[in-house]
Amino acid sequence: MTAQKTHPYYQLLALPPGYLNIMGYVDESEVNGPGCRAVIWLQGCLRECPGCFNPQSWSFELKEKIAVDTLVGRILSNPRNQGVTFSGGEPFWQAPVLADLARRLKAAGLNVMSFTGFTLEQLRSEQAPLGAQDLLAELDILVDGAYVQSLAINSPDSLVSSSNQRVHIFNPAFQNQLTWASDLMEIHILKDGSRIVTGYRGHMNLDKEI
């Protein structure tokens, strides 16, 4: 592991205030949380889980710098987006800015969900990434725990990818809306012709070669 990878803030500090480093974005996903929602994949994860569907998300190098203002406008401009999901990579390394984004989207009536490789107990501890409590306070749903290949579920109706992961419902309104499945896939064709495949294990793959 490189020195830079052990200190993700080192690279995140290079971002201007109010900006995120993201790996990808889609509107109108139905396989990354309840209902129809925008999905933001955050760039950077330290875990390097064997079997990770998304190893291109591990690096903390700048992938796409985007302002929260831009994301708020983009998400709200699509009336089919009922909520937003943060995936990764590890969203909680960018928790302070995501908390601000979540606050603004919730004020506009959207719901917010996040995946994380941390456990909820770790996020509530003193060792949690900066801003973790602020982001937790905005979430309707949290799916916690890193992917563990030996505990993979591979069931068409499972909400999680490995049995160590847990779904925490912070907003009781979603108790009966847990309908997404970790083994379903969507293919989004973007305007530039690139293709995003998402849903399987809650992650995404960007394929430029159609």
Ligand code: SF4
């Ligand atoms: S499975 Fe998730 S937590 Fe594990 S390395 Fe991949 S992005 Fe990180």
